[in-house]
Amino acid sequence: MQDPTTTSQARMRTLVTGDALQRILALGALVMLLLFFSAISPPFRTTENFTSILVATAVNGVLAMGVTFVIVTGGIDLSVGTTMTLCTVVLGLAVTKAGLPLWVGLPAALLAGALIGTLNGVVIAKAKLPPFIATLGMLNVARGLAQILSDVKPIYFEGNPEFYDSFMGKSIFGIPNVVFIMFGAAILAHVVLTKTVLGRYTFALGSNEEATRLSGVNVDAWKIAVYAVSGLFAGLAGILIGARMTSAQPSVGLGYELDAIAAAVIGGTSLSGGEGSIVGTIIGAFIISTLTIGLSIVGVPDQWKLVITGLVVIGAVWLDILRRRNRA
Amino acid sequence: MSELLVEMTDISKSFPGVHALDSCRFELRPGEVHALVGENGAGKSTLMKLLSGIYRRDAGTIRFKGREVDIASPRAAQDLGISIIHQELNLMGHLTVAQNIFIGREPRGALPFILDEKALNESARQLFAELHIKLDPQARVSSLGVAQQQMVEIAKALSFNSDVMIMDEPTAALTDIEIDELFRIIRHLRERGAGIVHISHRLEELKQISDRVTVMRDGRYVDTVQTAEASIQSIISMMVGRTIFEATPELPEQRDPEVVLEVRNLNRGRVIRDVSFKLHRGEILGISGLVGAGRTEVVRAVFGADPRDSGEVLVHGQAALIRTPTDAVAHGIGYLSEDRKRYGLALTMDVETNIVLASLESFADRSGRIDVGRTKATAQAHVKSLTIKTPGIGQRVRNLSGGNQQKVVIAKWLTADTEILIFDEPTRGIDVGAKSEIYRLLNDLARQGKAIIMISSELPEILRMSHRILVMCEGRITGELGAAEATQERIMALATQREAVAAA
Numbered sequence: 100m101q102d103p104t105t106t107s108q109a110r111m112r113t114l115v116t117g118d119a120l121q122r123i124l125a126l127g128a129l130v131m132l133l134l135f136f137s138a139i140s141p142p143f144r145t146t147e148n149f150t151s152i153l154v155a156t157a158v159n160g161v162l163a164m165g166v167t168f169v170i171v172t173g174g175i176d177l178s179v180g181t182t183m184t185l186c187t188v189v190l191g192l193a194v195t196k197a198g199l200p201l202w203v204g205l206p207a208a209l210l211a212g213a214l215i216g217t218l219n220g221v222v223i224a225k226a227k228l229p230p231f232i233a234t235l236g237m238l239n240v241a242r243g244l245a246q247i248l249s250d251v252k253p254i255y256f257e258g259n260p261e262f263y264d265s266f267m268g269k270s271i272f273g274i275p276n277v278v279f280i281m282f283g284a285a286i287l288a289h290v291v292l293t294k295t296v297l298g299r300y301t302f303a304l305g306s307n308e309e310a311t312r313l314s315g316v317n318v319d320a321w322k323i324a325v326y327a328v329s330g331l332f333a334g335l336a337g338i339l340i341g342a343r344m345t346s347a348q349p350s351v352g353l354g355y356e357l358d359a360i361a362a363a364v365i366g367g368t369s370l371s372g373g374e375g376s377i378v379g380t381i382i383g384a385f386i387i388s389t390l391t392i393g394l395s396i397v398g399v400p401d402q403w404k405l406v407i408t409g410l411v412v413i414g415a416v417w418l419d420i421l422r423r424r425n426r427a
Numbered sequence: 428m429s430e431l432l433v434e435m436t437d438i439s440k441s442f443p444g445v446h447a448l449d450s451c452r453f454e455l456r457p458g459e460v461h462a463l464v465g466e467n468g469a470g471k472s473t474l475m476k477l478l479s480g481i482y483r484r485d486a487g488t489i490r491f492k493g494r495e496v497d498i499a500s501p502r503a504a505q506d507l508g509i510s511i512i513h514q515e516l517n518l519m520g521h522l523t524v525a526q527n528i529f530i531g532r533e534p535r536g537a538l539p540f541i542l543d544e545k546a547l548n549e550s551a552r553q554l555f556a557e558l559h560i561k562l563d564p565q566a567r568v569s570s571l572g573v574a575q576q577q578m579v580e581i582a583k584a585l586s587f588n589s590d591v592m593i594m595d596e597p598t599a600a601l602t603d604i605e606i607d608e609l610f611r612i613i614r615h616l617r618e619r620g621a622g623i624v625h626i627s628h629r630l631e632e633l634k635q636i637s638d639r640v641t642v643m644r645d646g647r648y649v650d651t652v653q654t655a656e657a658s659i660q661s662i663i664s665m666m667v668g669r670t671i672f673e674a675t676p677e678l679p680e681q682r683d684p685e686v687v688l689e690v691r692n693l694n695r696g697r698v699i700r701d702v703s704f705k706l707h708r709g710e711i712l713g714i715s716g717l718v719g720a721g722r723t724e725v726v727r728a729v730f731g732a733d734p735r736d737s738g739e740v741l742v743h744g745q746a747a748l749i750r751t752p753t754d755a756v757a758h759g760i761g762y763l764s765e766d767r768k769r770y771g772l773a774l775t776m777d778v779e780t781n782i783v784l785a786s787l788e789s790f791a792d793r794s795g796r797i798d799v800g801r802t803k804a805t806a807q808a809h810v811k812s813l814t815i816k817t818p819g820i821g822q823r824v825r826n827l828s829g830g831n832q833q834k835v836v837i838a839k840w841l842t843a844d845t846e847i848l849i850f851d852e853p854t855r856g857i858d859v860g861a862k863s864e865i866y867r868l869l870n871d872l873a874r875q876g877k878a879i880i881m882i883s884s885e886l887p888e889i890l891r892m893s894h895r896i897l898v899m900c901e902g903r904i905t906g907e908l909g910a911a912e913a914t915q916e917r918i919m920a921l922a923t924q925r926e927a928v929a930a931a
Contacts, residue, residue: 294544295541296540296542299530299533302519303519303522303526305521307518311531313501313517314530314531315500315505316530373519
């Protein structure tokens with residue numbers, strides 16, 4: 100048995116070497132990126148551009164928050180991108196096609212997301228499918244449903260100016276509301292992950308699922324809840340992207356799941372579960388959008404942007420592995 | 428009958444292909460420590476998993492405080508007042524000590540879904556004070572050593588204030604000092620009127636702590652006796668169903684002067700500090716010390732499984748560059764991990780595959796095709812010479828008992844033509860009957876000229892098996908004892924020699 104003072108020293112050590120370190124590194128990287136692009140490109144350092152980075156981060160940031168929950172449990176959710184699309188289509192159907200008011204359409208979109216997430220959770224927790232396979236299947240299910248429901252045609256929200264106004268309108272400092280919605284969602288997600296029972300079990304599941312089960316926790320139910328949360332955030336992202344594009348685009352969405360997972364991982368969420376934070380994920384989402392927008396402003400072709408962002412993700416995961424190895 | 432806390436009668440349980448329990452019985456009185464013993468696979472753990480809601484019984488009745496109950500889940504057992512400390516550590520390494528202890532019943536704050544972290548840590552602190560355990564509630568569990576983690580498990584089970592406490596080999600990872608501490612806690616619980624079920628392979632412990640002993644064999648109930656009236660020898664013969672001789676075996680003849688392995692000034696952070704030793708041909712070198720003294724770390728560094736900061740390894744007097752386990756194997760060194768299931772075996776593969784796994788390339792021709800005839804013959808030869816009990820070489824290793832799994836690992840390294848074998852806790856989780864077989868095997872190997880390093884936490888085992896004993900404490904070698912001069916007391920003195928060494 101160790102005496103308490105040495106264990107609290109050990110705790111300090113894990114604080115600076117744990118996922119907090121990855122967060123600090125990520126934040127440093129973000130600042131460097133912003134400084135770098137600002138230095139080499141005058142159009143980058145404009146208010147409009149910073150605003151567009153904020154807006155671009157909103158959708159991916161919200162998606163990534165939901166995915167963070169799933170990854171912390173040691174799972175993965177590949178279906179968030181197309182679920183987001185499905186939710187936008189549901190909103191379009193309700194508001195534009197059926198002429199229902201927004202206060203019906205918005206909850207319907209969120210509900211659709213939560214429903215897809217719950218389905219994922221049931222298949223994973225009860226039927227015991229590996230999360231990778233279950234959500235890969237659901238990726239196509241949601242994508243197909245979005246195309247069927249929309250008849251593969253965009254649905255426009257022009258009949259609903261108040262929809263655009265309430266989300267893309269600029270109430271404070273000329274910053275569109277989606278940005279504040281993202282930060283609001285982040286605060287909520289952070290509180291849920293760190294202060295609530297759901298959050299505690301999210302970490303416990305990722306750390307040692309069997310031990311959690313043997314402690315009398317209803318593991319299946321909480322796992323389903325976690326995937327439902329991921330779906331719910333995909334629903335919110337669907338609303339945001341709908342507002343941004345002033346339409347539901349049934350062919351958009353594929354590939355968003357990878358950016359969301361990348362944001363979480365860059366922000367220090369461990370793919371092996373048990374570690375992660377919303378703060379880190381938001382920083383990760385900002386790194387991705389800063390990099391994407393910065394590279395296109397300085398004239399890097401899209402193909403190369405893909406190569407570079409891909410390498411950044413590999414590098415982030417590698418860093419995570421190195422960090423883990425050093426601690427052992 | 429109503430004075431019984433637990434009464435289990437005619438309990439049966441089958442798993443696919445295995446009849447694990449066949450009309451077993453067990454009873455527990457308030458205020459008693461009831462030891463449950465039997466060889467591996469006798470059904471002790473299964474019986475207790477039925478009582479703690481992890482498995483469901485197929486047949487039989489369970490009475491708790493005289494009332495017939497159906498224990499459907501771990502939660503149901505907790506609610507009744509039955510808690511269990513599992514054989515394997517079941518902790519969430521990323522969470523803190525307090526979070527682990529109160530998982531599933533966290534104190535809530537102002538809102539029912541918000542956690543009250545302060546109350547959580549305070550409850551843990553109170554619990555530790557009550558039990559006289561020194562642990563920091565806010566330490567991350569992954570930062571603790573194995574023994575401390577075991578104490579977290581124990582504290583967690585105790586925190587339920589249960590009437591029935593089941594301990595499934597709680598002492599496997601603990602050192603003698605920590606075991607004393609645990610026994611103090613057990614006696615305290617007994618005075619409070621709780622009933623304690625104690626499962627252990629260390630039969631010497633039973634005499635110290637238990638009031639009654641129930642013996643099981645092959646999924647059946649054998650007998651229940653008063654501990655005071657039974658000798659260890661008689662308990663063993665009930666366990667194995669025959670009388671076995673536990674006499675001290677003769678050590679292999681005088682060792683060869685030839686030095687096979689030499690380690691010079693090995694260092695790694697604070698874990699390994701300036702460790703040097705020599706290993707001779709035909710010798711069994713025991714390494715003793717408390718859990719966390721750095722024994723496993725030293726052999727892992729020698730084997731190339733962990734990096735080292737400095738130090739030299741010489742094989743047959745030649746400097747050997749060992750950076751990876753592959754290098755070590757190429758130099759004829761084999762490592763048998765204490766955690767066979769994780770590091771020693773491919774559990775879902777068959778006996779044959781496991782035996783040839785470390786030397787597969789020598790069974791293949793240039794195109795990579797494996798000579799199945801030779802692998803079969805080799806596997807069969809080892810199954811015979813090591814008397815591995817298996818229906819055939821096609822049997823999955825997962826289905827073998829602990830002792831036979833260990834023999835498969837030994838066969839693997841013999842096939843790989845190793846002359847230096849490092850055994851890390853070779854008999855952990857192996858039942859008494861199979862233990863003496865493993866001992867005999869080690870002696871045979873030494874007699875054949877293999878050089879053996881054996882790490883063990885069980886002092887009788889170290890004393891019985893080793894020609895020489897190195898004792899470690901906090902990363903250093905604090906002493907070397909010859910077989911003739913070594914006693915439990917001298918080893919313990921060296922194993923706890925903290926300050927003296929630090930000053931030197």
